[in-house]
Amino acid sequence: MIDKTTNQKAWFLVIPVVALVAFNALIPLMTVVNYSVQETFGDNVFFWEGVKWFETVLHSERFHASLLRQLTFTGIILLIEIPLGVAIALSMPKKGPWVSVCLVLMALPLLIPWNVVGAMWNIFALPDIGLLGKMINGMGIDYNFTQQPMAAWFTTVLMDVWHWTSLVVLLAYAGLCSIPNAYYQAARIDGASSWAVFRYIQLPKMKRVLTIAILLRFMDSFMIYTEPFVLTGGGPGNTTTFLSIDLVKIALGQFDLGPAAAMSLIYFLIILVLSWIFYTLMMRNEEQ
Amino acid sequence: MLRGTPRAPVIGKHEINMAKITLDGIRHSYTGHPASEADWALKRLDVVWSDGGAYALLGPSGCGKTTLLNIISGLLEPTEGRVLFGDRDVTDLPSDKRDIAQVFQFPVVYDTMTVFDNLAFPLRNRGVDPDRVNQRVQEIAQMLDLQDSLKNRASGLTADGKQKISLGRGLVREDVNVIMFDEPLTVIDPHLKWQLRSKLKELHQQVGVTMIYVTHDQTEALTFADKVVVMHDGLVVQIGTPVELFEKPKHTFVGHFIGSPGMNLLPCEIVGGAPSLFGNKIDIADTIEASADGTKIEVGVRPEFVRFETDGLPVEISKVDDIGRHRIVETRCNHHSIKMLVPEGVSIPTDKAHIRFDPAHTQVYADGWIIT
Numbered sequence: 001m002i003d004k005t006t007n008q009k010a011w012f013l014v015i016p017v018v019a020l021v022a023f024n025a026l027i028p029l030m031t032v033v034n035y036s037v038q039e040t041f042g043d044n045v046f047f048w049e050g051v052k053w054f055e056t057v058l059h060s061e062r063f064h065a066s067l068l069r070q071l072t073f074t075g076i077i078l079l080i081e082i083p084l085g086v087a088i089a090l091s092m093p094k095k096g097p098w099v100s101v102c103l104v105l106m107a108l109p110l111l112i113p114w115n116v117v118g119a120m121w122n123i124f125a126l127p128d129i130g131l132l133g134k135m136i137n138g139m140g141i142d143y144n145f146t147q148q149p150m151a152a153w154f155t156t157v158l159m160d161v162w163h164w165t166s167l168v169v170l171l172a173y174a175g176l177c178s179i180p181n182a183y184y185q186a187a188r189i190d191g192a193s194s195w196a197v198f199r200y201i202q203l204p205k206m207k208r209v210l211t212i213a214i215l216l217r218f219m220d221s222f223m224i225y226t227e228p229f230v231l232t233g234g235g236p237g238n239t240t241t242f243l244s245i246d247l248v249k250i251a252l253g254q255f256d257l258g259p260a261a262a263m264s265l266i267y268f269l270i271i272l273v274l275s276w277i278f279y280t281l282m283m284r285n286e287e288q
Numbered sequence: 289m290l291r292g293t294p295r296a297p298v299i300g301k302h303e304i305n306m307a308k309i310t311l312d313g314i315r316h317s318y319t320g321h322p323a324s325e326a327d328w329a330l331k332r333l334d335v336v337w338s339d340g341g342a343y344a345l346l347g348p349s350g351c352g353k354t355t356l357l358n359i360i361s362g363l364l365e366p367t368e369g370r371v372l373f374g375d376r377d378v379t380d381l382p383s384d385k386r387d388i389a390q391v392f393q394f395p396v397v398y399d400t401m402t403v404f405d406n407l408a409f410p411l412r413n414r415g416v417d418p419d420r421v422n423q424r425v426q427e428i429a430q431m432l433d434l435q436d437s438l439k440n441r442a443s444g445l446t447a448d449g450k451q452k453i454s455l456g457r458g459l460v461r462e463d464v465n466v467i468m469f470d471e472p473l474t475v476i477d478p479h480l481k482w483q484l485r486s487k488l489k490e491l492h493q494q495v496g497v498t499m500i501y502v503t504h505d506q507t508e509a510l511t512f513a514d515k516v517v518v519m520h521d522g523l524v525v526q527i528g529t530p531v532e533l534f535e536k537p538k539h540t541f542v543g544h545f546i547g548s549p550g551m552n553l554l555p556c557e558i559v560g561g562a563p564s565l566f567g568n569k570i571d572i573a574d575t576i577e578a579s580a581d582g583t584k585i586e587v588g589v590r591p592e593f594v595r596f597e598t599d600g601l602p603v604e605i606s607k608v609d610d611i612g613r614h615r616i617v618e619t620r621c622n623h624h625s626i627k628m629l630v631p632e633g634v635s636i637p638t639d640k641a642h643i644r645f646d647p648a649h650t651q652v653y654a655d656g657w658i659i660t
Contacts, residue, residue: 188383189390192409
């Protein structure tokens with residue numbers, strides 16, 4: 001055995017990190033936890049309420065409605081963005097000067113700030129002056145996203161697809177590029193159809209990056225706030241009020257700190273649990 | 289095949305494609321516009337692979353072996369020249385229409401499929417009857433010792449196991465013109481290597497399909513093949529049986545690459561129809577004509593064919609290595625090293641000695657190519 005000298009001074013070296021994590025994660029989170037179990041009427045006077053706010057939120061129709069909207073929105077954009085992203089990645093060139101052109105074009109939407117995306121699409125889709133809105137109306141379809149729930153949903157989904165499909169494309173493309181050429185050569189010799197090449201070579205080899213793409217898109221879309229807030233402001237009515245928009249309304253609009261804090265924690269737990277389920281399901285086959 | 293001759297024999301649903309493979313003036317360059325000789329990966333090949341032969345394609349890394357293989361399999365289109373299967377020009381035919389099988393250096397398995405489905409894949413893609421598929425897969429699995437893992441997912445196997453699947457997919461079709469192996473045993477354990485190589489050899493004797501085995505390992509090539517094709521720098525330098533390669537290398541590269549230690553090559557002059565080494569006449573079987581100026585003339589003799597004699601070329605002994613049944617003696621003559629293989633029981637002089645080359649196994653090379 002080698003004798004180890006006992007020297008606990010090394011702990012001092014991690015103090016900066018501990019402080020940083022405490023200030024940007026632990027303390028804010030604990031503040032929320034603190035609010036979620038108390039009631040206040042101002043003047044910094046708090047009363048213990050136990051789990052009352054959690055019960056209220058879980059039984060509130062308003063919460064159910066925004067949760068349902070959120071799940072629907074996330075489901076729709078995942079169903080569109082993942083297959084579309086894979087399809088675009090498959091049709092991108094593998095070598096030559098066009099590779100960089102495609103990659104830059106793909107990366108562009110990702111570089112635009114969220115609120116700018118919202119503002120862009122707001123103007124783009126306006127029925128009287130926006131290019132998109134005017135065009136749709138010009139085709140004889142009555143379209144006004146500020147008044148029609150369906151039109152508002154259509155525009156929000158289209159905006160998210162435009163903004164985020166690139167992320168899926170870039171990840172899928174990276175996965176495709178890592179497939180050794182021998183696989184394609186062997187498949188050609190084995191007489192595999194292009195569908196079989198996709199099904200048995202490309203898709204399995206993209207599995208890891210697609211798992212990451214799905215997780216990222218799930219989490220991001222589940223927390224979406226800025227773009228729909230700028231585009232529709234949650235309306236018309238409450239039809240595009242997703243969880244985070246609703247949360248901000250409760251916390252900062254109505255100043256109901258207790259219910260808002262409880263809702264934050266529930267919201268956080270839902271994302272955590274769903275991410276864990278996704279990840280476990282997708283990685284389960286890997287271990288066999 | 290002559291017009292009017294009966295078609296190839298048909299067994300079951302499969303036509304047996306017996307065909308010799310001809311490479312007619314093949315040249316290949318990976319650069320779009322080859323300007324100099326160095327731009328050609330394959331400089332010029334005219335090779336005929338006779339039907340049912342066991343060939344080894346031997347050469348150092350980067351000599352063009354894989355390029356040649358990919359041209360035969362259709363993965364690569366040659367810049368110039370034609371590929372013929374029998375009398376049929378297949379130069380423009382895609383790989384899947386050529387009825388060939390190829391096993392790559394690194395294992396290629398379809399991860400999501402079971403071992404069984406992997407082996408069945410080339411057959412199913414061609415619509416082979418399920419009963420027949422089952423039968424063939426069982427046979428191949430038996431041969432490669434995979435029968436216990438047929439139901440397992442292919443992704444869970446070791447590198448050895450995966451490469452066995454690759455081999456199996458190469459062997460599973462019965463209707464192929466040629467099976468090509470591109471250094472297939474690189475990732476396999478040494479003890480399994482021997483086993484698989486003799487399996488392949490055995491299999492070749494059973495089914496009689498043409499096999500081309502690419503390797504840079506001379507032992508592997510010499511034990512597998514009836515005929516060895518030696519490549520060097522984009523050219524085929526010699527095609528021959530292992531004995532021919534050993535006894536009469538057509539190119540200094542063959543002499544030097546095959547054999548351990550390789551052939552002794554010494555600069556010489558031609559005097560009166562015989563090579564002269566530092567003023568000493570060397571006896572050879574034939575007489576040769578005086579060579580043109582500027583060519584590099586060398587005399588080549590394998591260490592096996594150099595003996596100590598009472599007279600002959602005077603040398604100094606510089607090193608003796610005992611390698612078991614033989615000793616490798618390194619001698620020096622005029623700053624050139626000459627290696628010789630001395631059997632047990634022959635005494636080795638301590639300092640100065642005289643040596644002679646066996647005239648029947650001494651060759652003269654001009655610019656690398658044999659002239660005797």
